[in-house]
Amino acid sequence: MKKSLVIHILVILIAAAAGSMIAKTLSDDYQNKISPNRSIKPASRTMCGFNKFVADVQWMLFINYCGSIDSIKDQNVDEVYNRLAAILRNDPDFQKAYEIGALMISIKKSDKAVELLKQGTDNPRLSTNWKIPFLAGFVMNHNVPKEKLAELIKSIKADSQWFFETAAKRSSPPEPHVISSLMRAKAEKLMNKKWKTDINVVNEKHALLCAWIDEATASTKIKAGAEEANFSVVQSSVKDMNQKLLQLAAQLKKAYPDNQNVLNTIAYMKTSCMKGQSACEACLATYGPGDKFCSACGSPVAVYGICEKCGVVKRGAHCSACGYPPKEAEAPAKAPAKAPEKK
Ligand SMILES: [Zn+2]
Numbered sequence: 429m430k431k432s433l434v435i436h437i438l439v440i441l442i443a444a445a446a447g448s449m450i451a452k453t454l455s456d457d458y459q460n461k462i463s464p465n466r467s468i469k470p471a472s473r474t475m476c477g478f479n480k481f482v483a484d485v486q487w488m489l490f491i492n493y494c495g496s497i498d499s500i501k502d503q504n505v506d507e508v509y510n511r512l513a514a515i516l517r518n519d520p521d522f523q524k525a526y527e528i529g530a531l532m533i534s535i536k537k538s539d540k541a542v543e544l545l546k547q548g549t550d551n552p553r554l555s556t557n558w559k560i561p562f563l564a565g566f567v568m569n570h571n572v573p574k575e576k577l578a579e580l581i582k583s584i585k586a587d588s589q590w591f592f593e594t595a596a597k598r599s600s601p602p603e604p605h606v607i608s609s610l611m612r613a614k615a616e617k618l619m620n621k622k623w624k625t626d627i628n629v630v631n632e633k634h635a636l637l638c639a640w641i642d643e644a645t646a647s648t649k650i651k652a653g654a655e656e657a658n659f660s661v662v663q664s665s666v667k668d669m670n671q672k673l674l675q676l677a678a679q680l681k682k683a684y685p686d687n688q689n690v691l692n693t694i695a696y697m698k699t700s701c702m703k704g705q706s707a708c709e710a711c712l713a714t715y716g717p718g719d720k721f722c723s724a725c726g727s728p729v730a731v732y733g734i735c736e737k738c739g740v741v742k743r744g745a746h747c748s749a750c751g752y753p754p755k756e757a758e759a760p761a762k763a764p765a766k767a768p769e770k771k
């Protein structure tokens with residue numbers, strides 16, 4: 429027998445063995461109907477490379493089977509879910525399977541989609557992926573029916589705010605839509621509640637402003653030993669917080685000019701967040717030092733930043749026109765506080 433023929437036969441045998449193994453793994457996964465409460469666990473560590481390969485094959489079959497999100501119907505969504513869960517059991521690090529697969533079932537099986545995405549979010553090897561938690565929050569907010577929501581939040585121990593917060597922390601800087609989703613989730617929790625003891629949150633826009641004020645007044649650094657909950661990921665990623673607040677406040681004031689809860693909120697915002705910036709009483713546009721009228725709406729504004737003596741706009745500690753306050757006035761403050769040392 430020729431040597432090349434032996435090698436040829438060997439190769440065929442190995443290929444056949446591998447083929448049957450793949451076929452078995454694939455059919456096992458489909459026959460083994462996954463119970464709804466079972467979480468996805470990697471089949472085994474030693475089989476990881478092989479499982480990854482199987483997951484790739486399953487993924488190709490999955491895409492082929494699903495076609496598009498429109499072809500997922502009540503009749504086939506269970507099968508789609510089972511296939512997806514099988515893929516993620518073989519390769520729990522398969523990012524595309526979470527991102528695309530969960531989206532495929534997000535309409536017909538939204539709670540299952542969120543469960544899968546939560547597992548992807550919790551996977552420490554995917555801890556830099558912000559899209560998975562973002563999608564989880566998105567599906568939770570848009571697709572999960574209201575009557576199922578409370579139960580889902582309880583079972584996975586996470587709500588949409590947690591998902592968006594996780595997404596924001598993982599992306600630096602976070603995409604604007606991650607921040608706006610996070611803020612809407614926070615605002616939703618404030619709806620129809622008391623805010624800052626005496627203010628009733630009256631509508632969605634109002635809740636959003638309250639949520640942004642909460643962010644603006646939260647701490648920017650995680651202090652040693654302090655609760656991380658007080659840290660604002662939003663504040664560290666939004667460049668001009670004041671501008672954002674004023675913009676929201678202006679829209680709100682225009683829509684609800686007589687609502688006392690709204691007006692009190694804006695007053696609170698001005699005293700607690702607007703340090704070093706002045707805004708027009710009427711339209712909330714910012715104005716500069718020395719301005720007598722608002723350039724946006726023409727209302728008279730409280731003048732600031734001018735020399736107390738001559739009224740010229742101040743650019744530093746002393747007036748550049750008249751020198752006020754005079755240099756001598758500072759002298760006593762600089763007198764030595766300590767007694768001269770003994771020799
Ligand atoms: Zn104005």
Ligand SMILES: [Zn+2]
Pocket residue numbers: 735736737738739740747748749750751752
């Ligand atoms: Zn002056």
